[in-house]
Each structure stands twice: as structure tokens, then as C-alpha cells.
Amino acid sequence: xxxxxxxxxxxxxxxxxxxxxxxxRPFAQAVRDLVDASVRTAVGEDEIRxxxxxxxxxxxxxxxxxxxxxxxxLHRPNGRRRPWGNPVIGVRNPIxxxxxxxxxxxxxxxxxxxxxxxxxxxxxxxxxxxxxLVLDQxxxxxxxxxxxxxxxxxxxxxxxxxxPLGDLRAEAWIDRYDEVKTWAKGHLIGPDGVxxxxxxxxxxxxxxxxxxAAAQRGEDVPPVPGLRIFE
Amino acid sequence: xxxxxxxxxxxxxxxxxxxxxxxxRPFAQAVRDLVDASVRTAVGEDEIRxxxxxxxxxxxxxxxxxxxxxxxxLHRPNGRRRPWGNPVIGVRNPIxxxxxxxxxxxxxxxxxxxxxxxxxxxxxxxxxxxxxLVLDQxxxxxxxxxxxxxxxxxxxxxxxxxxPLGDLRAEAWIDRYDEVKTWAKGHLIGPDGVxxxxxxxxxxxxxxxxxxAAAQRGEDVPPVPGLRIFE
Numbered sequence: 184x185x186x187x188x189x190x191x192x193x194x195x196x197x198x199x200x201x202x203x204x205x206x207x208r209p210f211a212q213a214v215r216d217l218v219d220a221s222v223r224t225a226v227g228e229d230e231i232r233x234x235x236x237x238x239x240x241x242x243x244x245x246x247x248x249x250x251x252x253x254x255x256x257l258h259r260p261n262g263r264r265r266p267w268g269n270p271v272i273g274v275r276n277p278i279x280x281x282x283x284x285x286x287x288x289x290x291x292x293x294x295x296x297x298x299x300x301x302x303x304x305x306x307x308x309x310x311x312x313x314x315x316l317v318l319d320q321x322x323x324x325x326x327x328x329x330x331x332x333x334x335x336x337x338x339x340x341x342x343x344x345x346x347p348l349g350d351l352r353a354e355a356w357i358d359r360y361d362e363v364k365t366w367a368k369g370h371l372i373g374p375d376g377v378x379x380x381x382x383x384x385x386x387x388x389x390x391x392x393x394x395x396a397a398a399q400r401g402e403d404v405p406p407v408p409g410l411r412i413f414e
Numbered sequence: 415x416x417x418x419x420x421x422x423x424x425x426x427x428x429x430x431x432x433x434x435x436x437x438x439r440p441f442a443q444a445v446r447d448l449v450d451a452s453v454r455t456a457v458g459e460d461e462i463r464x465x466x467x468x469x470x471x472x473x474x475x476x477x478x479x480x481x482x483x484x485x486x487x488l489h490r491p492n493g494r495r496r497p498w499g500n501p502v503i504g505v506r507n508p509i510x511x512x513x514x515x516x517x518x519x520x521x522x523x524x525x526x527x528x529x530x531x532x533x534x535x536x537x538x539x540x541x542x543x544x545x546x547l548v549l550d551q552x553x554x555x556x557x558x559x560x561x562x563x564x565x566x567x568x569x570x571x572x573x574x575x576x577x578p579l580g581d582l583r584a585e586a587w588i589d590r591y592d593e594v595k596t597w598a599k600g601h602l603i604g605p606d607g608v609x610x611x612x613x614x615x616x617x618x619x620x621x622x623x624x625x626x627a628a629a630q631r632g633e634d635v636p637p638v639p640g641l642r643i644f645e
Contacts, residue, residue: 206459206462206463207462209466210452210462210463210465210466210469211452213466213469213470213473214445214448214449214452214469216469216470216473217445217448217469217472217473217476217508218445218449218507218508218509220472220473220476220477221441221442221445221476221506221507221508222484222485222498222499222504222506222507223477223480223481223484224476224477224479224480224481225479225480225481226475226476226478226479228437230475230476231437231438231441231476232437232441234441234472234475234476235440235441235444237468237472238441238444238445238447238448238469238472239444239447241448241451241465241468241469242444242447242448242451244457244461244465245448245451245452245455245457245461245462245465246451246454246455247457248455248456248457249454249455249456250454250455250456252538253453253454253531253534253537253538253579254453254531254534255534255535255536255537255538255539256537256538259537267453268453268531268532268534269534269535269541270532270533270534270535270541270543270544271541271543273453275452275453276449276452276453276532277448277449277452277508277532278449278509278532278533300484300485300499301499301501301507301508301509302501302509303484303485303486303499303500303501304486304500304501305486305565306484306486306487306490307483307484307486307487308486310500310501310502310547310550310551311550311554311565311566311569312501312502312546312547312548312549312550312551313501313547315543315546315547315550315569315571316541316543316544316546316547317543318543319541319542319543319546320541320543323542334536334542334573334576335542335571335573336572336573337570337571337572337573338542338546338570338571338573339568339569339570339571340546340566340568340569340570341567341568342565342566342567342568342569345565348484
């Protein structure tokens with residue numbers, strides 16, 4: 184798979200995106216339910232084999248036509264973000280719980296979500312790596328919302344106690360920044376309080392850096408596709 | 415979901431485990447293929463809706479009988495580990511790539527695996543949180559194989575460059591340890607070399623600590639279920 188094939192930025196109109204979302208959201212939820220049922224079912228072997236044959240048949244039909252690249256490549260933003268394939272927030276990705284994230288231009292992000300049996304590590308607890316997966320995404324959402332987007336440079340997770348499977352809450356915020364780096368913090372909250380804390384360093388892409396500098400000089404700045412600029 | 419319901423340790427005989435694995439492995443692979451097809455298909459809307467209806471029907475049949483607890487709780491080890499529900503290595507978990515891990519009593523673990531479109535973060539690249547998910551598991555495998563098992567206390571990931579989707583390799587090893595803590599390191603390797611480095615601190619459970627101390631005093635030590643003792 185090529186990292187950056189020459190596809191144009193996604194300029195699908197807003198109403199068409201809504202229409203497609205209405206198709207994909209319930210489809211991905213059905214597959215997500217199937218993932219959950221896979222680790223929780225207790226039906227007999229014949230039923231499992233029959234289900235397998237049926238699923239293989241569905242897969243063969245879905246594979247008849249495939250996208251020319253991954254969703255991340257095809258949906259590179261042109262004004263509006265569409266992270267449908269994202270394994271944490273992607274509405275079209277059955278691996279994603281998915282998190283619905285509320286964020287603000289001050290660089291804050293929060294989400295209430297559910298982690299079921301498919302995310303289990305130690306008995307009854309969320310896998311420590313799933314905790315880091317969710318927190319990495321949340322810290323990224325906070326820096327993005329605050330106009331300081333970027334790739335993760337370093338991520339540190341401190342596990343305070345086991346995170347029970349079930350309803351959880353994640354919060355993240357920008358702690359501080361300099362010209363190039365943004366430090367974000369966050370945590371995961373279970374029924375008994377904070378279970379894990381995160382700190383991440385995010386590296387601002389050159390394009391955004393140059394636009395921020397131009398804005399500070401009072402120049403008229405063209406919008407960065409899919410990003411808002413931190414005031 | 416209760417963290418530790420009173421289920422007895424798993425004492426399923428080895429051949430029965432093999433028989434069950436032969437049932438679940440291809441079933442979970444079919445669901446895994448469906449997850450991949452979900453983010454890659456380009457078939458028409460009618461085909462998507464038909465697939466959704468069929469999947470919902472399979473889910474309803476699988477949900478007719480459900481396990482009384484999560485796989486992690488039901489399969490708590492009694493001699494032989496069976497981490498089938500694990501979201502990184504679980505053969506029965508469609509979220510898991512799954513990694514097949516080779517490990518050694520010196521506290522080393524390695525795995526060659528594949529990350530497809532469902533694990534995408536930035537365009538064409540593995541999600542940074544998926545990188546941390548895989549490395550957390552690998553570090554845990556290394557300390558477990560070395561007889562120093564435990565829950566993750568702290569995990570730090572340093573991202574050196576983007577990890578391209580596709581075939582990858584993960585390696586982990588015990589770096590050092592004291593009475594209670596074990597420091598493990600590891601990295602992820604893509605086609606152009608190391609993409610991310612990890613360091614984790616794992617906390618040795620009291621039961622294992624007491625057995626290690628008894629072994630050092632030359633006492634006859636009962637085996638820790640599912641664990642080998644580091645010599």
C-alpha cells in the first residue's frame with residue numbers, strides 16, 4: 184500500500200456526506216455487533232459454522248468492488264474532515280467503539296463511550312493498549328481542535344488502576360505549546376475515578392507553522408484544509 | 415460487568431482447547447475479513463443494505479446464547495493460557511490482527527504481522543494508538559515469557575516516523591528489573607526500519623513475588639498457574 188497516492192483532496196458536498204453517513208453508520212454498527220457477538224456467543228458448533236459460511240459469503244460480495252485506496256487517503260480533507268476509517272472514532276470502522284468526541288477551540292476534547300468484551304485485556308478490564316489507543320486519539324483531537332494539529336511525537340501513559348469494561352469517559356486538553364511542539368494531557372475516567380493519565384507531544388506540520396506565523400504578522404492567511412487556526 | 419466473578423480457573427484439557435481453536439480460528443478470521451471489507455468495499459448501496467440485513471440476522475442467532483462472563487474471566491489460566499479474547503493476539507477476537515508471538519524464557523518476544531486498512535490513522539499509516547496497543551501487548555509478552563508478568567504501570571512510546579500499513583515486525587525484551595518492577599523495551603519495524611520505540615514498567619503481582627522469593631530460598635515452589643518462573 185502506498186503512503187500517499189496521488190488522489191485529490193475530498194471535496195464531497197456536505198449533504199452527500201450526510202447521505203453516505205446514514206448508509207455506513209448502521210452497516211458498521213451491525214459488523215461491530217458481530218465482533219461483540221463473536222467473543223460472547225455460546226451457541227453450538229453447527230450454528231458457528233453456519234454463521235461463518237454466511238459471513239464469508241457477505242465478504243465475497245463486498246469484495247467484488249473495492250476502493251482504489253484506504254479511506255484515510257481518499258478522504259484527505261478539503262474543508263471538512265471525514266475520518267470514517269479511524270479505528271477509534273470512525274463511524275465506518277467496526278473496530279472503533281466508536282467515540283463521539285466533543286471538542287472546543289480552547290483545545291479541549293471529551294467523550295463518553297462504551298468498551299465491551301472485545302476490548303478486554305486482564306479479566307474484566309480494558310486492555311492497557313486500548314487505553315493508550317483511546318488516549319492517543321483524544322490528545323490528538325484536543326490539539327487539532329485548538330488549531331495545533333500534528334502527528335504524535337511521544338506518548339506516555341501512567342496506569343493508576345485497572346479500567347473496568349463498560350461505560351467510560353475520556354478528557355484531553357492542550358497543556359502548553361511552543362513554536363513547533365504542543366503538549367497535551369488527558370485521562371480516562373471509570374466508575375471509581377481516573378484510571379489512566381496521558382501526556383503527549385505533538386509536532387506541528389510545517390504548513391500550519393507557516394500559516395500561524397503569517398497570521399501573527401497580520402497577513403491574510405488562506406485556510407488550512409480541515410483545520411481551524413488557534414486564536 | 416463485574417471485574418472478577420467467581421468462576422473457577424479454566425481447566426479445559428489440551429486436546430479440547432485444540433478442537434475449540436479449530437472452530438473459532440476460521441470463524442473469527444471471517445469476521446476479521448468482514449471488518450476489512452467494511453472499510454474497503456465500493457459496492458452499491460443496495461448491496462450494503464442487503465449485507466447489513468444478513469449480518470444483523472447472524473448477530474441475532476449468535477446472541478441467542480451468551481457466555482456468562484467475558485472470555486478473560488472464563489479463561490483465567492490453570493496451567494495453560496488461552497487469551498482468545500485479547501484485542502491484539504486473540505484468535506477469537508476479530509479486532510486483533512491477530513499477532514502470533516514467539517517468546518523465550520530470557521524475556522524476549524517477537525512477531526511478524528500485518529496491519530490492514532482498518533488500523534489506519536494518518537493517510538496510509540498505522541494509527542499511533544494502534545502502534546501503542548501492539549507495543550503494550552508485546553512488552554507484556556516479553557515480561558510474561560521471562561517469568562516477570564504483570565500489569566502495565568507506565569508506557570512510553572517515541573514515534574520516530576510514520577508506520578506504513580502492511581507487513582510489520584514487533585520486538586520486545588526485558589531491559590532490567592528489581593524486586594517489584596520490570597522494565598521492558600521494544601520497537602516496531604516497518605520496511606524502512608524502526609518506526610516507534612517503547613519502554614514500559616510492569617508491576618510484579620504479590621503472588622509471583624512471594625514465589626520468586628521462596629524459590630531463591632531453595633524452597634519447593636508450587637507452580638504459578640499459566641506462568642513460567644524466570645531462572
